[in-house]
Amino acid sequence: MFPYDPALLAAVQSTPQAVEDVLEILQNIDRICIDVDGLKWFNGLYFAVTNAVKERVDAGGFADPGWIATLDVQFARLYLSALKSSLSGQRTPGCWQVLMDRRNQSALARIQFALAGMNAHINHDLPEAVVSTCRDTGVTPTHGSNHYNDYTAIDSTLSNLVESAKQTLNFRLPGDALPPLSHLHDTIAAWKVDKARESAWQIAEHIWHVRSLPPLVASIVDTLDGLTTVINKALLAPVS
Numbered sequence: 001m002f003p004y005d006p007a008l009l010a011a012v013q014s015t016p017q018a019v020e021d022v023l024e025i026l027q028n029i030d031r032i033c034i035d036v037d038g039l040k041w042f043n044g045l046y047f048a049v050t051n052a053v054k055e056r057v058d059a060g061g062f063a064d065p066g067w068i069a070t071l072d073v074q075f076a077r078l079y080l081s082a083l084k085s086s087l088s089g090q091r092t093p094g095c096w097q098v099l100m101d102r103r104n105q106s107a108l109a110r111i112q113f114a115l116a117g118m119n120a121h122i123n124h125d126l127p128e129a130v131v132s133t134c135r136d137t138g139v140t141p142t143h144g145s146n147h148y149n150d151y152t153a154i155d156s157t158l159s160n161l162v163e164s165a166k167q168t169l170n171f172r173l174p175g176d177a178l179p180p181l182s183h184l185h186d187t188i189a190a191w192k193v194d195k196a197r198e199s200a201w202q203i204a205e206h207i208w209h210v211r212s213l214p215p216l217v218a219s220i221v222d223t224l225d226g227l228t229t230v231i232n233k234a235l236l237a238p239v240s
Contacts, residue, residue: 001100019057021073042116111169143201155197158193
């Protein structure tokens with residue numbers, strides 16, 4: 001797709017062990033990608049989100065900062081795994097493959113890729129990240145718990161970052177203006193990070209309760225990918 005894709009693949013080979021590792025890999029991806037690569041605009045927003053979480057962890061802004069940090073790393077691994085599989089030509093979740101297939105379409109807007117990445121990462125990846133984090137830390141995902149409260153405590157910060165991106169990235173990939181009237185404005189306005197994260201937690205709870213039934217879990221994940229893929233196709237529709 002881009003001549004630097006082998007370098008991009010090399011950048012996602014390592015598995016992050018800490019939030020600092022995640023930030024370093026995201027910075028490397030940003031340095032590799034050029035402005036007309038749609039991946040760059042999601043990756044940049046994701047870096048800002050991850051950095052905001054790290055700052056709050058470092059400031060002691062959570063009841064269990066270690067749990068949040070673990071979730072952050074587990075979450076990032078899924079994004080990096082999707083990039084690795086797609087760039088290697090291997091089977092990739094459809095919601096991510098849509099973004100990768102269209103990342104060179106210069107008629108699309110930067111914000112479309114930023115939101116499509118957020119949509120794939122939150123609606124598809126986040127439930128799995130919550131479940132794996134809870135499994136590794138001996139925590140049960142439960143509404144109203146300290147961990148749920150930590151999870152939702154960053155919603156306002158993330159929402160502010162996404163709302164800011166909706167303004168600053170509202171240009172085509174090369175940086176030129178979008179048409180003054182476009183369906184994109186309604187699509188952008190409708191996507192809310194806090195609602196997506198709440199839905200992800202609810203799905204994580206459902207998966208947790210059936211985790212002893214792998215075929216059922218796989219069915220839920222496949223259905224989730226299908227729904228998220230449909231949304232991403234709408235988010236990445238050509239702007240007119």
